[in-house]
Amino acid sequence: MLARACAQTHDPGIRYLRGNLERVRLQASSFDLVFSSLALHYVKNLGGLMSRVRRSLISGGSLVFSVEHPIYTAPSSPRWxxxxxxxxxxxxxxxxxxxxxxxxxxxxxxKQHRTMATYINMLLRLGFSISEVNEWGPxxxxxxxxxxxxxxxxxxxxLLVAARR
Ligand SMILES: C[S@@+](CC[C@H](N)C(=O)[O-])C[C@H]1O[C@@H](n2cnc3c(N)ncnc32)[C@H](O)[C@@H]1O
Structure with missing residues (x-):
């Protein structure tokens, strides 16, 4: 995915880095926006990551992410x-x-299954204010x-969530 992104976009303002979300280090107060698409439900220590994400945002900065919905991740045998x-x-x-x-x-x-309440309360306890929650389907x-x-x-x-620091 990184190779393809690099090949398609040659913007000197973009740096593509590969790292492990379980222990990625993020500079404090340095981002306007943190965005994640369908990756956070693989992260075991999500509370730790979200805490580091919050610190990395400027005041008023946004976190926007999607995960597989808890109803989708819960089943022991997830098939129709x-x-x-x-x-x-x-x-x-x-x-x-x-x-x-x-x-x-x-x-x-x-993957890591978490309830809806866990996702929402994790953000609230870290001090995020939640702007929008969307349970996506076509x-x-x-x-x-x-x-x-x-x-x-x-x-x-x-599940799609937008929140602000
Ligand atoms: C379902 S794919 C989503 C890929 C892409 N973000 C998208 O929306 O098309 C999940 C991605 O999460 C990445 N991932 C899972 N656990 C990770 C971790 N601990 N650190 C970094 N990436 C991880 C996988 O390598 C994979 O690229």
Whole structure:
């Protein structure tokens, strides 16, 4: 992904770095915006990372991120089921936070399940003010134009959050 980003965008103002989010060091009060797309549900010590992110933002700076939605990460076996002619998402273990092993692109990929309350309270306790929360699923018209998304309005796949320091 980094190689592709470097090849596509030659902006001298952009530095591409590869690092581990579990221990990345961020300079204090140095960013207007921290953005993350679908990566934070792999991070074990999310509280530690969010605390470092908050310190790295200027006052009034924004944090915007997406993660797989807690309803999506919770199940022990996250696959659509059919019973009595109805398709449903087998939600279980919602309140049991912690690792989930899934086979997606590779076998045994570990993600970290957290409840909605944990994400929200983590930000509030760190002193973020939450600007917007969105439980994303396709609109009806998007679903109509994408036959593969037939089930995607039965439960949200993604959680998107915007917050400010
Ligand atoms: C589902 S992909 C999302 C990729 C991209 N951000 C996007 O939205 O298309 C998850 C990404 O998180 C990265 N990731 C997972 N754990 C990480 C960690 N501890 N430190 C840094 N990156 C991590 C993976 O390498 C992968 O690139």
């Amino acid at each position: 089921r059919t019973a009595s002619g109805r398709r449903f998402w087998p939600l279980d273990g919602y309140l049991e936070e912690g690792p989930r092993s899934t086979d997606w692109l590779a076998r045994g990929v570990i 609109t009806r018209s998007q679903r109509a134009s994408q036959p593969g998304w037939a089930d995607e309005r039965k439960r949200p796949a993604f």
